[in-house]
Amino acid sequence: MGKRVDFSGRGVIVNGPKLKLDECGIPKHMALELFKPFVIRGVMEKGLAPNIKSARRVVTEEGPEVWEILEQVVEGHPVLLNRAPTLWRLGIQAFYPKLVEGDAIRLHLCVTSGFNADFDGDQMAVHVPLSEASQKEAREVMLSTKNLLNPSNGAPLSIPNKIMLFGTYYMTSIDANIAPSDKVFASQEEVLYNLSVTGLLFLRQLVKVKLGDEIIDTTPGRLLFNKIIPENFGFINKDMTKKDINALLSQAFEKEPSEVVVKLIDDIKDLGLRYGTVSGHSVSLTDIEVPIERDRLIAEGKESVAKIDKNYKRGLITKKESQRLVEDVWVDITSRIDEAVWKDLGPSNPVKVLVNSGSTRASRDQVKQIAGMRGLMTDPTGKIVPMPILGNYKNGLSGLEYFVGARGARKGLVDKGLKTADAGYLTRRLVDVSQDIIIRKDDCGTKEGLSVTVGEGTVLQTFAERMAGRFLASSVELGKGKNLPAGELLTKENLAEIEKAGVKEIIIRSPVACETQRGLCAKCYGYDIMTRELVKVGTTVGVQAAQSIGEPGTQLTMRTFHTGGIAGKDITQGLPRVEELVEARTPKTLATMSSIDGTVKIMTAGDDRKIYVIPSNGKKEDTVEYIVDPVAEIVVKDGDVVEKGAKLTSGHLDLSELVSVVGPRLTQRYIIDQIQQVYA
Template identity: 25%
Template sequence: MSLREALDSVPRKIIKSIRFGILSPDMIRKYSVMEVTTSEVYDEGGLPVRGGIADRRLGVSEPGARCETCGQTHDVCPGHFGHIELVKPVIHVGYARIIYDVLRATCPNCGRIMLKDEEIKRYKERLDRLKGRWRLLAQNLQEKIKKKAAERATCPHCGYKRNKVRFERPYYFYEETENGALVKLDPETLRERLAKVPNDDLELLGINPVVARPEWAILKVLPVPPPHVRPSIQLETGIRSEDDLTHKLVDIIRMNEKLKIALETGAPTNVVDNLWDLLQYHVATYFDNELPGIPVAKHRGGRPLKGIAQRLKGKEGRFRGSLSSKRVNFSARTVISPDPHISINEVGVPIDIAKVLTVPERVTTWNIDALREYVLRGPEAWPGANYVITPEGRRIDLRYVKDRRALAERLAPGWIVERHLVDGDIVLFNRQPSLHRVSMMGHLVKVLPGRTFRLHLAVCPPYNADFDGDEMNLHVPQTEEARAEARTLMLVEKHIITPRYGGAIIGARQDYIIGAYLLSHKSTFLTKKEVAYLLGAGKSAEDPPEPAILHPVELWTGKQIISHFLPKDLNWVQPTAFKSKCQDAYTCDGDEWIIVINGNLVKGVLDKKSIGAEQVDSLWHRIARDYPPEVAGRWLDSSLRLFLRWLDLRGFTFGMDSVYLPKEAYDELDKLIESGLKKADELIQEFKSGRLEAMPGFTVEETFENKITEVLSRVREDAATVVEKYIRKNSEGYLMAKTGARGSIVNIVQMVATLGQQTIRGERIRRGYRTRTLPHFPVGDIGAYVGGFVKSCFRCGLSPVEYFFHAAAGRDGLIDTAVRTAQSGYMQRRLINALQDVYVAYDGTVRFSGSTLLQVLYGEDGVDVSKSDHGKVADVKSLRLWVR
């Protein structure tokens, strides 16, 4: 029998529907094995009081004792519910809203729904039609019915003119009399009213009367959960510590007793009402201790008690904390740090971690010698082993084995050795928040000294990792299937192109880019020694290319070395960041265009546009997309090491002279800022004299603000052109900005020219004092400086007022990012929960669980984005190049 057949022969039950109801008082009494009648818990001898909350009939939580209901011990008996008869009924806070809905929609006199007979008939028919198939539409209709019934003041059935019911969270109900006074409705009255509503009318309100009568939402009997739900702990000192729920139940019983005595002795109504309200308070906080508008119930120490709702709710609650997620074994977590020498597919694992995480390996005749070595070395020395499992399934802890040699000798095929993590093992590596597929990828272990995980710099973008203290998690797959999947599906090099937008997310950045630029520059010539260094860094096993210059010394160009590592059949043409007006790649002189012919970089410099991550139509994207992942991964590994080595050999540094501007530049900048300020002044004059005309759809003030912001923001843009004109074209600052390695012209402008207009939420700064932003300005000033225009630059130094505005704008940006991440995080959670069982079926359709069709073709075009050219099936430009 095949597995399928075997599964099909198992009788199956299918859940057709789930119904939620409320337990009736009778039901609670039937479930109950005893009534809890006393607030005493233990007697002087420390034994449970009969009829108390720790009664043995409810079940037992300590070993040895036997349950008095079923006679079983605590590990077999799940416990049994008891009950408390409440002297006066109280509202169940969880159902207060439903009580309110029913009260509003029904007549307090006859209990009928406040709708005319013909309306009832019409709604009933519509509801019946919707109920089976369109649950949400039925719900909408019920909401509509509730609203309609709530609007009517006179009962169409008995003609009673009712008063408005008011609900005050969490559990107070009032009736508004004609003269506007509020009369409190106590739970007893409410219960009577709700009990009058006929079953047929309840169905219109969305309540199934078979499982939930509205008066059951007002508790006359309270179920008491067994001790397993609220276990007590016996401390070593002999003192018993009770669960929060037990404390709460004792409070309820005590208050119930007091109320009972008060009623029996005929105490005045206000005393009874006070006790009744306290009973209500204790029952409410037993269910939920975070109710708005009422004080939180606390321990003597001041710690808030945990209600039933608090056990279930939130991140650490039963659902999110214990059921849909669990802590796992075979995992490790530590700080990450960079390592440019390892492969993108690798992760550096500290020896201390490699000695704890293990891989179970079955002994065969081929690996028995190696496994014996591991067992001999044991748990202390790496690479060793921590456990040995015999064919009978006995687990031997190597820490306590005296004669490891004898044990190693006994190893035979069929045994399992749990050996340490070694180089080449596949593991899963992950950084939270796990927002997309590439937040968790397969890495090959490289055991290294130190205490941090080592990560290749090019793999930072998919994880969104940096090294300012970020920590990451590592998981070791324990079965051959899991390891095979990780290796074939999850390995880093198979995820160079992201499923998010179909471009390379892994690629060169920062130092790699500037290194590549400098190496590919046409002024770069390399001696034999340098070539040897570089080819060594790239781990090339092939013969070096012939030198480009033979006399007087042999010299190689940087482009030759780069070409040495390119695939031999690669052809590509693309503009660089240095492209001028020249449009034809083949006739332009200089390095403005990249031309690769049969794997030879004949022209052009490398920059972010060609080898960087996240670039459309780039050299690197072609390699990643057109060659197998191994080839692309290998190219990236070797070329990135090569670029970095060249940066080491050549040297690259950034200092004050990297952003030097000559005097003429400053003259021009001064003029530019002056004219900007003058234009702003003119605008202010125009505005103050009332000559300024409002733009369509704006007030005059808004028009003025728009115009002055535009004028002042333009200053920095214009400054950028001046800086670009005068800055030395081979200065480090300019090169980094231009190649895309780090920073931009704007950063340089801010360093040497002007910070420009500071904005908060896209507007000039205007908050502060009533008529001005700071007391340093004249009253009523609306000029450039008051609005946060910063004339100075970082190198020139900021005035205190400028510094303040710059800090204010910076803080605004910080708050913005914090708010955005919180919002998108919560949205992500909701989306994941809503879409968790959507999958692409083998026929290419997208379905929900239960085979419900969502899309006939994945994404409506059937394209796997991570195997596409930015979402398209093929890139026409590169296809043309292939044909040529």
């Protein structure tokens, strides 16, 4: 897979807060070694040495003229940065080098997501493209500013995070402890002058200011933030949380050229870093108090559980029912304690501010565990442990509670160590089978397509998000003499028209219906979600798809969940489920499938359970009988009408059986839906 290369280096990465999005900091001494041939040429061109041997000596002496030549050489010459493991295309990106002091490579704060890197001692390799052709490819395809979107879903990826997000949230929020200004200001400039020069206003103070023809209530911080926003976006007058910044950047990607988006990302980063630092925000243990109602609510929970236990001992309910009722009690008590903890935190509480900003992984659930109660835990197989942890981190856990909670934590760490290799191996096998799926031509000319129900979304996307960027395989009548012809590109605008016109179904061009030999055509594939443009001929879409399934695999849990706590009833999830699907294996938990259209009749005699499907044509002799596995859960009810290929019991369908009953097209759709469910 890999090649050995000259002119490469390796170093620990640290953040480079002053870098632009397409820049990285390379230590001077490392750069001198990496660009040695170019520097030697520069030394000889300047007449500082008569031959290569003398030029080498001049370079080794590292005089001021050598550093001058090095500065000129690295200007505009991209380098490649790579972090192992390279699970997808964003694991290696190009940057323009800036010479820095020290021994560490400096990385822009917004590109860490693509590399899955952090600054706790991670190392990266640097490679220098030597030929003109490789430099051109680095600039046009691999540059970080050309890889801002996630290849697997098209969402913005290289965007501000952590303290940058907190800084923008802080500067755009209102400080309830500062009285609003009683003056009305004539312009933004006047407000900002009173903020920075006279000091009469505070960053987060409510002020009245004339914008255009109206007077609005806003803050100096929001005015500062709006100075970096493109004009056609209008005035943004709200607290900018992580969600809002993501929505703003998504909108920018759709409306603006990439240079504008790149500048916006850098500007948000600079503002966020500045005001995140200015905020002086800190969190202490005293910022979270245990609510007074906690003990009363826990006592209420214990009382309810005692009643359930009494009913079970009297034989009024089964063991399974008693377990479910106990779980319900503790879920309810935990959520009520969570409400109490959250209500106790004031609007300007440092912890609440941090959670609301969305800038860190801090969540309301963690606050609940610190000051409320940890609640119900799961064991390593995903089954709920009937004993909840009533303690919290602030008051401390008992020995038994600690051990109940430790099992889950250990499982997480073990999984992390094991699943990285599994995800890498899965990616490798997927690439192996899909590497020759390349966009071969513009249009294969097929009339075939995939029928899609209008308004039907998936677990991951809405209908409009799924369909935008695809082409119609057959025309769509919109009424009032208006129609969309076959071959029309679907956009969010015309998809809204389709939904408004009440169209039930559309047929779209799809890779599964493409007739191109040894690959796909651009019309059947549609838009490239990484560039938001029609996919170009020559794009290796197969490898891109393989990496998009493999890379997020490292974040999937390898856990097998128990359904309803029935022994031997493991439902495969996560990576093993993806492998099961793409390799068309017989599922570990096989569901019973109806092979005909008809009505369900369920018969139970002791432990024996049978499902009959009476055909829709009314011929009783064609009735099909299915014997149900003793541990399986029936997912249909008596009298239900089912179609062929429908699941009658819990579990997963056998793909070879499914394809023989419903054909390849519906089986392909089942595989796609199942894989998307895993990543939801």
